[in-house]
Amino acid sequence: MSRIGAMDDGKQRNTYAYNEEEASLGCCGCILWGFSIFLFVIFLPFSLCICMSMVQEYERAVIFRLGRIKAGGAQGPGMFFVLPCIDDIQKVDLRTKTFNIPPQEILSKDTVTVTVDAVIYASVFDPVLSVCNVTNAMQATTLLSATTLRNVLGTHSMAEMLQERESIATTMQSLLDEATNQWGIRVERVEIKDVRLPNMLQRAMAAEAEAARDAKAKVLAAEGEQMASRALKEAADIISSSPTALQLRYLQTLSTVAAERESTILFPIPIDLMKGMGKGGAVRM
DSSP: OHHHHHHHHHHHHHHHHHHHHHHTOHHHHHHHHHHHHHHHHHTTTTHHHHHEEEEOTTEEEEEEETTEEOTTSSBOSEEEEOOTTTEEEEEEEOSOEEEEEEEEEEEOTTSOEEEEEEEEEEEESOHHHHHHSOSSHHHHHHHHHHHHHHHHHTTSOHHHHHHOHHHHHHHHHHHHHHHHGGGTEEEEEEEEEEEEOOHHHHHHHHHHHHHHHHHHHHHHHHHHHHHHHHHHHHHHHHHHTOHHHHHHHHHHHHHHHHHHSOOOOOOOOOHHHHHHHHHHHHHHO
16 A cells, blocks of 8 residues: 555656646747647648547557646547647557566576576556656566566575475566566566476486385385285284185185186195095005
């Protein structure tokens, strides 16, 4: 709110200055003003086609009368009257414009060269300041954005550039908005589009990430083998306590194999039965 109030006060002071400047046209200015009115009256109604001008809803017109800004500041939207020969008009677009900051090669805080692309969104909030205080307001804003981008990112490391884009963009926006306020430009948003790393560094980071993933996979596989071996040991202890359980597990495995695909299964004679047959033969002899 304080900033808006300051901007309004600045506009009021500019308006007062415009009124004073127009009031002090001087003797030659008054003569030229009267001559312009005389030409307008003589060539009526054809002079209306020249003296009537119009600006769109999203535009404002800054009128210079004998080199001085006309009272009231920017005119529009709609139609307004200009005098021939002594009035010069410049139209200013108030819509938000988008500018791509050219790719900047930046040396980060940890001495890594990166290429950064960014985009800014800016609009004109004071047409008079944008015309009188700078030659090309939008071009100046773009060049200032490129310089600010290099200065801000130069104080951050490569990891911070990749992880803290939003905070960096907010810092850039506040710096740019403060600098372009005297040009009548409001920087609405700054976005960092891309941070490109050198090819050698990309390969090194990819190899490091791949090695870390391989090491993690080996650790997980080892932990899985350890857990599986413990489970198998517990199962073996349980099955070894009962010979019947071992035979049932054997039959279950055979049924599982037979269900998957057609196959010929050789069913061996149980060991216990062989032991019984051996005992009976010994008795006969």
